[in-house]
Amino acid sequence: MISLTINGQRVEVxxxxxxxxxAEKLGIFIPTFCYDPELTLVGACRMCVVEVERARTLVASxxxxxxxxxxxxxxxxxxxxxxxxxxxLLLANHPLxxxxxxxxxxxxxxxxxxxxxxxxxxxxxxxxxxxxxDTNPFFIRNMNKCILxxxxxxxxxxxxxxxxxxxxxxxxxxxVTTAFxxxxxxxxxxxxxMCVDACPVGALTPKQSIGKGRPWELxxxxxxxxxxxxxxxxxxxxxxxxxxxxxxxxxxxVNRGQTCVKGHFGLDFLQSPExxxxxxxxxxxxxxxxxxxxxxxxVAAKLGRIKGTExxxxxxxxxxxEENYLFQKLxxxxxxxxxxxxxxx
Numbered sequence: 311m312i313s314l315t316i317n318g319q320r321v322e323v324x325x326x327x328x329x330x331x332x333a334e335k336l337g338i339f340i341p342t343f344c345y346d347p348e349l350t351l352v353g354a355c356r357m358c359v360v361e362v363e364r365a366r367t368l369v370a371s372x373x374x375x376x377x378x379x380x381x382x383x384x385x386x387x388x389x390x391x392x393x394x395x396x397x398x399l400l401l402a403n404h405p406l407x408x409x410x411x412x413x414x415x416x417x418x419x420x421x422x423x424x425x426x427x428x429x430x431x432x433x434x435x436x437x438x439x440x441x442x443x444d445t446n447p448f449f450i451r452n453m454n455k456c457i458l459x460x461x462x463x464x465x466x467x468x469x470x471x472x473x474x475x476x477x478x479x480x481x482x483x484x485x486v487t488t489a490f491x492x493x494x495x496x497x498x499x500x501x502x503x504m505c506v507d508a509c510p511v512g513a514l515t516p517k518q519s520i521g522k523g524r525p526w527e528l529x530x531x532x533x534x535x536x537x538x539x540x541x542x543x544x545x546x547x548x549x550x551x552x553x554x555x556x557x558x559x560x561x562x563x564v565n566r567g568q569t570c571v572k573g574h575f576g577l578d579f580l581q582s583p584e585x586x587x588x589x590x591x592x593x594x595x596x597x598x599x600x601x602x603x604x605x606x607x608x609v610a611a612k613l614g615r616i617k618g619t620e621x622x623x624x625x626x627x628x629x630x631x632e633e634n635y636l637f638q639k640l641x642x643x644x645x646x647x648x649x650x651x652x653x654x655x
Contacts, residue, residue: 618645
C-alpha cells in the first residue's frame with residue numbers, strides 16, 4: 311500500500327491509484343471535465359490540477375499516480391487561480407444562454423463557474439459560430455458549446471467501438487466531428503446516445519427531452535430495457551407520469567451504463583394513442599374491450615379444456631429472461647413441452 315497526505319489527511323491506497331481517486335476515498339472533491347473511470351486517462355481539461363509539494367508545476371490529479379510520502383494540496387490559492395483561468399478561457403468562447411439551455415441544472419461548466427464565482431470571462435476575442443446539427447432524429451449537436459473534453463470521442467472509440475467522431479483541425483479551429491465533417495448519419499455512428507450521456511455541458515442534447523422539464527423536476531426510476539432479452543439496466547427520467555428521457559444505468563452489472571439506440575431513444579410507443587390499454591375479447595366476431603378479470607377467466611377456462619400436447623406457447627424476445635423462464639414453467643405445468651421463441655423470426 312502507498313501512504314500519502316491530502317489536505318492534511320493521511321490515506322493509504324493501492325499502487326496505481328491516482329491522486330484523484332485517493333482524494334475521492336477521503337471524500338475530498340476535485341472538479342473534472344475530461345475524467346471518466348471507464349475511459350483512458352488523458353488529463354486534457356486541467357480542471358483537476360492540484361499542488362504537490364516539491365513538484366515543479368501543478369499536476370493533473372486524474373492521471374497522476376499517487377506516490378509514497380506524497381503531500382498534496384487541493385485548495386490552495388495557486389490551484390484556485392489555475393482553475394479560474396481555465397474556466398475563463400472556456401467561457402470566452404461559450405454561449406451564455408444558460409436560462410434556456412437544456413443542460414441547466416446538470417452542467418458541470420455552470421456548476422464550476424458558480425463554485426468559483428465567475429459570471430463572465432475576463433478574456434475577449436474571436437468566437438466560434440458553428441451551425442446547429444439537427445440532421446439526425448435523435449439528438450442535436452451544438453459545437454459552439456463543446457469544451458473539447460473528449461469524453462464523447464473516447465466513449466465512441468473505447469466503449470461503443472464505432473469510432474464515428476474524432477478531433478478535427480488544431481488550435482482555435484479544433485472541433486469534434488466525423489470524418490470529412492460529414493453528417494452523423496453518413497458516418498459509422500450507431501446512435502447509441504452514450505456520447506450524449508457523457509457530455510458534461512450542453513453540446514449534445516436529446517431531442518425527445520427538449521422542453522419537457524428541468525433536471526430537478528425529474529424523478530429517476532430504474533428499470534430493465536424491454537427491447538431484448540439482454541436485460542440492460544435503464545434509468546427513466548419521469549415528469550408528470552411521462553418519461554422524458556432515458557439513459558443507461560451505470561450500476562447495472564449487465565450493461566454498466568451502456569445502451570443501444572433502441573433502449574436509449576425508442577420511447578415513442580409508450581405514449582402512443584394506438585397502444586392497447588385494456589384486454590380485447592372477440593364477441594360476435596368483433597374484438598371488444600373487457601376487464602382483466604373477464605379476460606383471464608376466459609383464458610383459464612379455454613386452457614383447462616385443452617390437453618397438454620395440444621397446447622403450444624410462443625414467447626417474446628422483448629420479455630426479460632425471468633419472464634420467459636416463468637412462461638415456460640407455466641406451459642410445462644400445463645403438460646406441454648411445445649414452447650418456442652420469436653427471436654428466430
